[in-house]
Amino acid sequence: MKKQPFSNYIIRQMRRQIFIFFVFATLLAFVFHCHRPAATAVHFEAERIPYPRLSDYAFFAGVLKKLQPNARVLPYEPITPLFTDYAHKARFVWMPEGVQATVDKEGFIQFPDHSVLIKNFYYPADFQLPEANWDMVETRLLVKRGGKWEAFTYVWNDQDTDAELNVVGDFKGVSWTDEQGRARAVDYAVPNKNQCKSCHNRDKELLPIGPRVRYLNKALTYPDGATANQLERWQQAGMLAPGDWAAQFAPVADWDKPQVGDTEQRALAYLEANCGHCHSPRGPAHTTGLYLTTDYADSPTQLGFCKSPVAAGKGSGGRLFSILPGQPDSSILVFRMESNDPGIMMPEIGRAVAHEEGIALVRAWIEGLDGGCR
Template identity: 45%
Template structure:
């Protein structure tokens, strides 16, 4: 039995080594903007697959940010001998040298047209090991967040049509695509790759210092299981084991946001998690929307700070002539879902990061507001 186990472990080690044998080591660029994604050697195309380099750890969020129905592969890499410091509420304190990547892609639609992409939540055919199977997915962009001595830098790359590599896109890009639903319904839209300044505006969680930080790597977003090459494991525990995280408690003692699609969770938990990741990075006391008086991260109580019976401050025509951000029991009278349900640049929220309406997300927030009791009194 022991000899069989040793043989199995050796086979797995050889398989893992085979995945990385033709990849140069991950390259930390202390300055500048490398012209190709492959210059970082974090994720690269090999043999019809997008593979992760040695030491590159994938992760996912309990509830992800919506980006035009795109699927996302997130990774983190750190130099040897350093680790991130755990924080129960804020983004982990990542050391200089950390490289975070996020690759945006779509499952192929099956129509045979390159610009047709599937509008689906099914990711069962996306992966090849911990990487992506290019026979089944269409790569769009990869964003790099790198922690340098001067702070974090956001660098966008757009994938070439032949899917061989991604090229630097400092000024962003507009990519015409068509979402194809399971019932063959089609929706044309322009996928917008943000430029560097737009990346920075979303990632500047403190609008006073304007310093940018990662948004997703917080305990409440990462406290979930992930299917690694070695098997299913809690992400916080896995990062601790890999030496990438220090000071984290047992997963059961760490905060955890709900999965917005998990109908076993409460409606309130799902809605608050959705608003937290999609809106909370701007709508918080230090964020870009701090002057609005509307706080949408998960920590705020359900009162006027969350928008309940709160008049808008400077929404302009974004109010839709509604009087309050949230009117308990009346989603059609509330500004919040009105702005979420628009793709008009002068109305929509969030202002960046999408060109389409997240129908299921809007339905969730409307159901959450409809379930609230009470009412608002207009003051004239």
């Protein structure tokens, strides 16, 4: 046997070790690849937004329609929501790392640039089993960029696998079985871009409506199972500046919880959520002088008591006052809430059917008022 030089032996050993190293490295890379968690970071490149599809943002992990929030995407809920044709809603807030929101003197939450507010609209097939089977309709976004908010909406496809950017508006036939077992259906209207601004409008600027201390000051159960006050949870997550905001702004009543607020508090909270964004001194209906927010609880004239309409005609239905205390049937406010005529109905956009339960509450409040008008 020919004797090999020692240097050859070294080279062979080295080759073997390099080979083993590569095998290991490949294996490791493979194992890591398989165990890599699903994408947990939201995609947000300010100059590329709006993305064509909802999934492009990666707000949610897994099956999109299950809306399981990704990292730093926090669910939230206003105490008393806006009614939109009985749609169910799932709202979320996302902010980039290292920044936080503050609170202005009216209790509106002031968000940093690149914050996103997300509002999903869906209809459970059976309202008694809302988690069993549901039809996604629309996902609306408010995105803050360069100090300004912009509104975008995404309409879900028929398979509910994703949603596509929509600017011109749309109609979607939806049907469901309500809590009383009645079959219901509506031609759900997806607002166009201009309509977003008809409601999201304070001092003529497009702004969020719901993130306000007095609307958020309540407990919520989070996907991790913990129950916490929403403001505290935002602070824990580093999304909201420290401060005892809850103590500064008392929560509005829950319109749908008779055991918590009296009829007047609940009716005013309902009117604030459904009308107050337009009917306030800073809203687009300010010229009516009809201010439907809890701030005017002690100002009957601004709330519409014995107030003559600015323009008589069709919208008043022959009635003389916005609210005739004690007489809901003679109050323009109720007449316009009950109407589905586009030239009469209030709110003037955002619904196709009247909200029976909300109307019943406002009727009960007006019925219980005394005084009449002279």
